[in-house]
Amino acid sequence: MIIFKNALLHSPPQESIRADLLIEGARIAKIGRVESGSAHAYENKAILPGYIDSHIHLLEYGYSLIFLDLREARSRKEIMDLLSSQLPEARKLGFLYAFNLASERLTEADWEPLTSDLDSIADDLPIVVRREDGHSVYLNTKARRWLLYDQPIAEADTPLAGRFNELAVERMQERIPRDVRIEAFIKAGADLLGKGVTAAAVMIGDEASLGDVEVIRSIGERLGIEAALFPQNRDVEAICDLELTRLGGCILIDGSFGSRTAALRKPYTDAPGNHGILYFSQKELDTLVECAEDAGLQMTFHAIGDEAIEQLLTAYEKTIDPANSRRHRIEHAELLAPDLIERAAKLNLILGVQSMFEIAWGQEGGMYAGRLGDRLRWTNPYRSILDAGIRIAAGSDAPITNPDPREGIKAFLNHPITEERISVQEALAAYTYQGAYALHLEDRIGSIREGLQADLLVFDSDPFQTLQFRPSAVIRRGKLVAGSI
Ligand SMILES: [Zn+2]
Numbered sequence: 384m385i386i387f388k389n390a391l392l393h394s395p396p397q398e399s400i401r402a403d404l405l406i407e408g409a410r411i412a413k414i415g416r417v418e419s420g421s422a423h424a425y426e427n428k429a430i431l432p433g434y435i436d437s438h439i440h441l442l443e444y445g446y447s448l449i450f451l452d453l454r455e456a457r458s459r460k461e462i463m464d465l466l467s468s469q470l471p472e473a474r475k476l477g478f479l480y481a482f483n484l485a486s487e488r489l490t491e492a493d494w495e496p497l498t499s500d501l502d503s504i505a506d507d508l509p510i511v512v513r514r515e516d517g518h519s520v521y522l523n524t525k526a527r528r529w530l531l532y533d534q535p536i537a538e539a540d541t542p543l544a545g546r547f548n549e550l551a552v553e554r555m556q557e558r559i560p561r562d563v564r565i566e567a568f569i570k571a572g573a574d575l576l577g578k579g580v581t582a583a584a585v586m587i588g589d590e591a592s593l594g595d596v597e598v599i600r601s602i603g604e605r606l607g608i609e610a611a612l613f614p615q616n617r618d619v620e621a622i623c624d625l626e627l628t629r630l631g632g633c634i635l636i637d638g639s640f641g642s643r644t645a646a647l648r649k650p651y652t653d654a655p656g657n658h659g660i661l662y663f664s665q666k667e668l669d670t671l672v673e674c675a676e677d678a679g680l681q682m683t684f685h686a687i688g689d690e691a692i693e694q695l696l697t698a699y700e701k702t703i704d705p706a707n708s709r710r711h712r713i714e715h716a717e718l719l720a721p722d723l724i725e726r727a728a729k730l731n732l733i734l735g736v737q738s739m740f741e742i743a744w745g746q747e748g749g750m751y752a753g754r755l756g757d758r759l760r761w762t763n764p765y766r767s768i769l770d771a772g773i774r775i776a777a778g779s780d781a782p783i784t785n786p787d788p789r790e791g792i793k794a795f796l797n798h799p800i801t802e803e804r805i806s807v808q809e810a811l812a813a814y815t816y817q818g819a820y821a822l823h824l825e826d827r828i829g830s831i832r833e834g835l836q837a838d839l840l841v842f843d844s845d846p847f848q849t850l851q852f853r854p855s856a857v858i859r860r861g862k863l864v865a866g867s868i
């Protein structure tokens with residue numbers, strides 16, 4: 384039993400209130416007046432529902448905690464030194480894997496490692512370096528053979544031979560042993576709990592395999608957080624056999640702006656004639672959406688550029704019911720001109736969004752501006768989206784961005800385009816209630832209400848005043864799991 388006296392309860396879209404709160408077992412037993420008697424009660428705390436990350440690649444985020452992270456590197460030399468320093472560890476595993484290379488942030492602007500650069504670190508061990516956006520990797524000669532054995536080397540997708548696309552990324556995922564996967568899931572879960580994330584929409588598996596569904600299930604309670612799975616695979620029958628209720632996640636309709644593979648209605652500003660890539664024909668996508676709908680699955684897909692979003696809207700428009708009772712979503716939905724917002728609103732779709740993208744790439748003179756020119760005005764237009772009556776569920780897309788909701792909330796409040804900023808209440812709702820709604824779980828998590836699961840965050844001072852959203856304690860299912868009260 385835990386008692387909070389005179390607590391300030393923030394649980395948007397409900398009004399914030401002051402009340403006593405009683406936790407019994409795993410549930411919120413009472414909100415109102417609670418007589419504490421001789422029991423100890425905590426006084427004057429602020430309490431929020433546990434955060435929900437609505438889009439995370441949990442396994443890969445775990446990998447980023449295990450393998451080398453290059454996010455802070457600022458020069459070619461730093462990157463090469465970091466990779467070299469990793470060699471002893473890498474030799475034990477049989478490969479070197481590094482994450483989050485962001486060439487646009489290096490002092491040598493836009494330097495990208497060539498195969499020969501990576502060969503100079505080691506030519507007898509596969510070296511795989513992932514770009515920050517996760518859509519391409521750089522490989523040394525050994526890794527090319529290891530991952531792309533049946534592909535001619537000339538298939539490198541840029542003139543800078545060394546960089547390879549999603550196929551190589553997928554192949555790399557398959558190479559990682561089961562015990563490393565389990566360790567990665569558990570590390571990621573513990574890390575998220577510490578940040579106040581008590582539940583997550585976990586994007587899992589790929590077209591090649593859904594084996595990780597069994598791996599994450601085998602971990603059970605040791606995962607720490609609640610994981611709602613989105614299998615990233617088109618095999619409706621296999622998904623139903625696994626008793627999953629959702630389909631999709633980052634099933635790619637298109638790629639990313641960083642790699643110039645997001646599909647655009649008009650060409651890239653910095654690459655005339657290049658419209659990006661659509662991975663589905665309209666017909667293929669229509670068929671998949673129809674099959675998943677017939678099977679009763681909730682769906683979502685990765686669509687970033689306006690051409691890709693339009694293709695997905697067209698497929699949804701042909702199939703789904705106007706109330707969108709299955710709560711189908713679009714992930715990222717980044718370049719959203721008003722005509723697309725209107726169509727998404729008509730379908731009552733939910734958008735799984737990442738506010739941190741704007742902080743990383745949406746600044747004046749940033750990557751979006753270079754790739755999109757004036758279209759920058761309509762990247763991630765959250766105010767316009769909410770004003771159209773569309774729900775947003777906030778996620779990190781980790782390891783692409785840091786899955787710390789206090790950073791995500793701050794990013795919503797500091798959108799580079801002032802008109803597209805949203806309120807603290809709306810940002811918190813996107814990280815709590817709307818996240819639960821977007822998973823059909825709002826009757827169990829995502830709010831502070833009597834009878835709901837006691838997944839709660841405790842603050843010593845009111846975060847709506849301080850704008851500091853890192854909790855001092857995290858309670859999950861009625862138990863203190865991180866920090867202290
Ligand atoms: Zn994605």
Ligand SMILES: [Zn+2]
Nearest residue numbers: 440586633780
């Ligand atoms: Zn993703």
